[in-house]
Amino acid sequence: MTKEILLSKEFYDRKTEEVAIDLLGKILVRKVDGKRLRGKIVEVEAYLGEYDKSAHAAAGRTDRTKVLYGPSGHSYVFQLRAYHCLNVVAEPQDSPGCVLVRALEPLNHHDYLKKNRRKAKDSNIKDLCNGPGKLCQAFKIDLAQYGANLRSLDSELYIIEPEEIAPFDIMVTTRIGITKHSDWKQRYIIAGNAYVSGDKKTNLGRILKH
DNA sequence: CTTACGATTCCC
């Protein structure tokens, strides 16, 4: 197997928006059931500090949010209704920014991912991981992965550099499913990628860079 | 303890 290259502490210690943008195209790896699932990150959202009223950090330090105040490069997993959502902790210690992973392009073990999804209706590979709850179900990510070190190959969950670097455009839009600061443009997607969530309307925005 | 509330998803 090709060597797996982790992202540096310095990568995660930057401003949340910068980390969010640069996580696009990186590979999420999940070790489970003797397999090594891989998915390309194609859609993310930035959740800032306690002043971001739509962020969980707005509640301050609680049992649920404590990992946000810890070292960057770890996972913040929470449950939302019947689903789980995966976040990547950014910013230095005590600064609670994080990046919500909203969609993945599944790279291997498609049948296994399909089996993990409760709805057999999702026969299309494009619909397997195009949503924060969907990708956690497909990759078997739940509270057991709360606080996982994403900068360690020994973790059951970590992030690495892609083997091939394919250039892409980034589109910026408003965040999905929130009611506070709904005008803040902190959702970033790989422009034109078929595996992002949402429809044509929600995926209209400006191109950030070429 | 009780209640309100979602960073969702799927069905009608």
Add this chain to the structure above:
DNA sequence: GGAATCGTAAGG
């Protein structure tokens, strides 16, 4: 457009 679903956090 509407229901299902359940842990969290705040208030009695």
